[in-house]
Amino acid sequence: MDKKLELLKIFSIGLREVLGKLDIEYDKLQEIRLRVNEPLIVIYDNKEYFVNNNGDLIFDYEKALIVKLKDVRETLEFISNYSLYAYEDEIRQGFITIQGGHRIGIAGKVILENGKIKSVKYISFINIRLSHQIIGCADIILPFLIKQASVLHTLIISPPRCGKTTILRDIIRFISNGFDGFKGLTVGVVDERSEIGACYLGTPQNDLGIRTDVLDCCPKSEGMIMLLRSMSPAVIAVDEIGGRDDIEAIEYVINCGCKLIATVHGNSIDDIKSKPILRRLVEERIFERYVVMNNKGRIGNVESIFDSQGNQLYMNKV
Amino acid sequence: MIKVTGALVIIFSCTYIGINISNKYRQRVKELLEIKRIVGIMLGEIRYSLTPIPNIFQIMIDKTDGVFKKYFIVMDAEVSDYSGLALKDIWNNNLKILKDNTCLNSNDIELFSMLGNNLGFLDKQMQIDTINLYIEQLSDQIIESKAALKDKTRLFSSLGVLGGILIVIVLI
Numbered sequence: 001m002d003k004k005l006e007l008l009k010i011f012s013i014g015l016r017e018v019l020g021k022l023d024i025e026y027d028k029l030q031e032i033r034l035r036v037n038e039p040l041i042v043i044y045d046n047k048e049y050f051v052n053n054n055g056d057l058i059f060d061y062e063k064a065l066i067v068k069l070k071d072v073r074e075t076l077e078f079i080s081n082y083s084l085y086a087y088e089d090e091i092r093q094g095f096i097t098i099q100g101g102h103r104i105g106i107a108g109k110v111i112l113e114n115g116k117i118k119s120v121k122y123i124s125f126i127n128i129r130l131s132h133q134i135i136g137c138a139d140i141i142l143p144f145l146i147k148q149a150s151v152l153h154t155l156i157i158s159p160p161r162c163g164k165t166t167i168l169r170d171i172i173r174f175i176s177n178g179f180d181g182f183k184g185l186t187v188g189v190v191d192e193r194s195e196i197g198a199c200y201l202g203t204p205q206n207d208l209g210i211r212t213d214v215l216d217c218c219p220k221s222e223g224m225i226m227l228l229r230s231m232s233p234a235v236i237a238v239d240e241i242g243g244r245d246d247i248e249a250i251e252y253v254i255n256c257g258c259k260l261i262a263t264v265h266g267n268s269i270d271d272i273k274s275k276p277i278l279r280r281l282v283e284e285r286i287f288e289r290y291v292v293m294n295n296k297g298r299i300g301n302v303e304s305i306f307d308s309q310g311n312q313l314y315m316n317k318v
Numbered sequence: 319m320i321k322v323t324g325a326l327v328i329i330f331s332c333t334y335i336g337i338n339i340s341n342k343y344r345q346r347v348k349e350l351l352e353i354k355r356i357v358g359i360m361l362g363e364i365r366y367s368l369t370p371i372p373n374i375f376q377i378m379i380d381k382t383d384g385v386f387k388k389y390f391i392v393m394d395a396e397v398s399d400y401s402g403l404a405l406k407d408i409w410n411n412n413l414k415i416l417k418d419n420t421c422l423n424s425n426d427i428e429l430f431s432m433l434g435n436n437l438g439f440l441d442k443q444m445q446i447d448t449i450n451l452y453i454e455q456l457s458d459q460i461i462e463s464k465a466a467l468k469d470k471t472r473l474f475s476s477l478g479v480l481g482g483i484l485i486v487i488v489l490i
Binding site for chain 1: 364368369370371372373402404405437438439441442444445
């Protein structure tokens with residue numbers, strides 16, 4: 001299905017009409033934000049715009065289209081495929097992944113039960129983050145992640161919205177398919193938030209390569225161990241590590257001889273060292289490569305690559 | 319001879335009409351039982367697999383026949399189309415298929431419509447409770463219709479024959 005049509009079908013009729021008039025390149029559309037009684041906002045080509053009734057991108061919020069409660073309610077019904085109950089677990093985590101791999105963040109009134117989040121009611125804020133595969137975006141860094149036909153334990157460090165998942169996805173695809181004399185390896189992906197493979201009904205919507213197995217919506221720590229036991233991967237890939245359980249699972253994976261590629265929120269190796277849980281991983285030199293990213297110039301911009309000793313192997317001058 | 323033939327035709331026609339009406343009551347019970355089976359499958363899919371509504375419709379297409387299959391084929395096409403209508407509107411707009419092609423009465427249709435109004439947007443437990451409530455109401459309808467079935471079939475069959483005889487007597 002056409003990317004534009006695929007996206008438009010999740011909106012209420014009113015919003016569909018306006019967004020359908022947008023004269024933009026959908027590949028550059030990053031986010032669409034709906035807030036009840038607030039202007040419709042889109043993030044396009046790294047810039048924030050408001051949208052008016054004629055479907056023009058404008059900077060003046062007073063002329064922007066105001067999103068109504070009805071729009072949010074209807075949009076939610078289409079996003080959830082008329083089945084909000086089927087996304088209970090995802091709603092508890094604050095997001096839903098839909099066909100095409102787009103991630104829908106939601107916020108509203110949180111319902112607690114025994115001190116834990118049970119559900120979210122009166123959802124009034126929706127953030128649609130569009131999934132864009134950038135095939136080949138990892139080709140510059142790949143030679144640094146491979147040594148003697150083997151993949152090195154790699155940690156990708158990046159602030160939010162800089163494309164770490166995009167680059168991780170491309171690395172997975174390259175390793176799985178093989179490239180330039182490198183024979184493809186079996187890759188196991190633990191996709192806790194359905195961002196990497198963007199699985200819809202269990203099938204990845206993004207191309208993760210021919211030798212990739214995906215555990216969708218599975219907690220990382222449990223998923224890594226499950227994959228090791230069940231699918232015997234040569235490489236395991238996970239997104240956004242950070243919990244204590246994750247670290248224990250990472251150590252287990254590494255001790256089993258399996259290679260690991262992970263991402264983490266941060267700005268630099270020092271930033272990672274300042275986080276109590278992650279510090280040990282750096283100090284014990286568990287990772288053999290650190291890829292530091294930023295969004296200067298473009299999404300997915302690799303700033304530098306370091307080895308386990310902290311020696312810089314690559315630096316992007318952009 | 320013509321008179322006798324005419325009288326027999328009238329009696330047989332009225333008897334046929336009577337039997338036909340009583341068969342509709344029998345058919346209604348069958349259809350209510352079929353709806354109960356369908357809703358039971360729906361409940362299982364939601365309770366154990368959290369299957370989304372469009373997928374439930376596809377499952378129903380495989381697991382039903384006749385008018386119910388037709389109903390779910392239309393529903394499946396409309397939810398897949400993302401026409402912009404809410405599920406309850408799609409559900410209710412297509413109830414005409416059941417009204418026109420089944421022996422369900424207006425009460426049965428209304429109850430089925432209420433189920434559609436509450437599908438899709440609640441959490442799992444609320445969804446299960448809604449369906450269970452519907453099954454309970456449906457079971458009452460089935461018990462009621464089964465209890466009335468014997469009397470109604472006897473009544474309409476007899477009425478058919480007797481009505482035919484009465485017409486013949488009046489005409490003679």
